[in-house]
Amino acid sequence: MKKIIITLTHLLIITSVWSQNTVTGIFTELANTQIKLVGNNGFETYAIDSTQANEKGEFSLSFGIEDYGMGYLLSENNKSFVVILAVNENLQLSGVNFELPESIKIIQGKQNQFFDQYATEHPRREQCLSAWDYLTKIYKLDTLFSTQRVPKQSIETEKKRIKAEDGLFLANLPEGSYVSYYLPLRKLVSSVSTIAQYRTEEIPATFAAFRKMDYTDPRLDKSGLLKDAVESHFWLIENSGRSLDSVYIEMQISIDRMLENLLTDETKLNEITEHLFKFLEQRSLFPASEYLAIKLLNEKNCTINNDFAAQLESYRAMKKGNIAPDIVFTGDVSTPGYIDQNKPKKLSEIKSTYKVIVFGASWCPQCPKELQEISKNYSTWKQQGVEVVFVSLDENKQTFESFIKPFSFISICDYKKWESPIVKNYHVFATPTIYLLNDKREILLRPNSVSQLNSWIDWYLVQGNK
Template identity: 55%
Template sequence: MKKIHFIIFGLLCCGKIFSQSIFGNFSILPNQVIKLEGFNGLKNYPISSTTIDEKGNFKLNYTTEDYGIGYLMSSDNKPIFVILSGENIEIVGETLSYTETIKITKGLQNKLFEQYAKEHPKREQVLSAWGYLEKIYASDSLFSIQKSPLKAIYEEKLRIKNEDDAFLEALPKDTYIKWFLPTRKLVSSVSTIAQYRPEEIPETIIAFRNLDYTDPRLYKSGLFKDAIESHFWLLENSGNPLDKVFEEMKISIDAMMEKLVINEKVFNEVTNYLFDLLERHSLFQASEYLALKVLNENSCTINNDLANQLETYRAMKKGNIAPDIIFTKSNFINPSRTITKLSDINSKYTVVVFGASWCPKCNEELPEIAKLYDKWKSKEVEVVFISLEDNRKSFIDFAKSFPFRSYSDNKKWESKIVKDYYVFSTPTMFLLDTKREIILRPNTVKQMDAWVDWYLKE
């Protein structure tokens, strides 16, 4: 008896008691493996798996550590999402890919989830349709004289919204679904709101700013990444001028940081992902603001990779003076075009480009710069290419045809030049004036060429 008690106590201490289960029958999936996975922030993880028996029956288990959203996956790779909230769940159907055959027969929260997942998209579609008609009846002289239809449309839209709100309001208090469905509705609605209901944009942005990314319910919801992306997508597509968009993004970043600083792990996870998202969307003012905000935050320790990446924005932001570069003449390709230091270049502007032969994007961008070089040079824009190679032959093979100065000390990331300019990825470009003041950090050759066309037009 003591041995049994000891085993039970040990399992409880480890937190691995599988006290809840998902079971049921998929009639045309006998002998196939079915898996249950969950979410931790930006990542998913395996919870349990089993082989469906010959009659289509299966059973999977989960623990309190998995509370949140999970998904079932079989060999057809069609997931079914479930709420892992402490209840046993029974699911029957033919296969996961035939969602119309699937029915939740046990588990109150999952039944409600299934019902809302079917009804809410229909309401959204109808609201969009009514919204389209409402605009026509309100603005087109052919229809605007008809007041009764316009009133009826307004009343039907209100009825549909109230019906949806009433469903959410009636959800059992203190349950996961009570939090999850409104949050899922917020995240999934942004494209519809931006396109059909722009009047709802301000309140939707406020709702996003009120999200707490340290909330375990959000961390385990599968909505973690989507919430970040939807929030900033809506800001970008709000219809505001770009300057206003950036101001709104700064407000949103401040709101996120205020809550994130209490959880160092999530702080690093969110800021790392958001920074990458802003960079990918060429929202450089916002990414620079985020970088400086994170670097100046004393409450959390930033992981080294992220800190190094962000440091370039503090050290190499627009308006700063870029370090002069001291060259070794033998490290240039063309001996007739060597210089001793960057400041020796006699040109109004200089583009310093960091890249390498092993960088796929550089193999696209550097040849484009070569094509544009004569045009840029005619407008007094010089180019210096700093190659992050580790051997001379690779450097020469890659850069020998370029018409601009090309240089490599063969030290790759350990090069003093690379470290002085805080380069963490390739290609990286800086546009400098005669004083080496950084006036632009172009993300692409296309952006740099657009600057030349706009600011140096005759």
């Protein structure tokens, strides 16, 4: 029995040693400096190994099975060089430093050599295609050239040749290699801006490619492109030249496809949908973020993390068209501009046609700027029948009173911060949070900034009354 245990122990040690690969290099200007090897894991990066180069700039770093994918070498001055960490493939490099990629030679590492070749050739092909696309438009639209069939045919032939050459390179990459997965993905993500601007005929095919993506594939996690893949997909829809209604329909289709794929992996579902939700919110694509929220909350085949679920729940309870809860003005209340007998004691007593409810605090980094902007526009809003109620999440009376001193709109604070009944009733999970209500407390808008709110008021109220 003892012999068996020793043999198994030795086997584990040998397996561990065999599973290690190395990245070695000689970089003349990195002598005696610290060098790190960094890997990717979903939206995050992590340190794999680090070492100090010797006086000649020589270094050696190790990585294991769990690190296979894309990584990068990082120098002390935060300059990096992207590499493929491939199965059973040691990588050997030489160069001056990571700031001069043109000086770097890949001495050993077949997949990295393919990667380097494509990274050099593909941008040149893209530049040529852009030039040919420009000429195509001239030969189609300019009467001086539009009758010339031979040049037009020659341009189309050359464009097809360039695309075929690029596709042939990708098709001939070693089957099952990481580079054969990574390069088409990188091409898809990096092409989005060019397609939106210059090659709009490729937009439908690009939508389809994104919708076919397997977000549960471990190779995507290790690519360092997960963030770009999610964001580029929806950025392209937003900038595809469609009407706003059509944009949201396309986003709903993409969200449906994404959820179909992610429902098999709850960890990835939470990670990716939370990132997408925040991205849509930041870009003020509220109908899309609301659609995502409702879909997730209504999905019975998955479990949403508690914090994320609470954030999503606010969309179900406080979505556009719902009636917002009444607010009883408790605690300290500041009502400048109202005489004693007419001071409202709750939100429903305010006679204004529109009401803006702002949740914020003195400790919130963005709140002072947003509230100052409200203060600047308040007199104009007031003339258009808009009243403002600021609900403070401060916990100190002196701080609250000092903070609201410049404001000429209603401000209230019960000093209960996140435990305030008002905060809970409005499902507030971040500051600043803003709602625009009508006189029936129907939610008209959930703006992500005062700038967006002011644009709505200017368009619908100020311009509409002229």
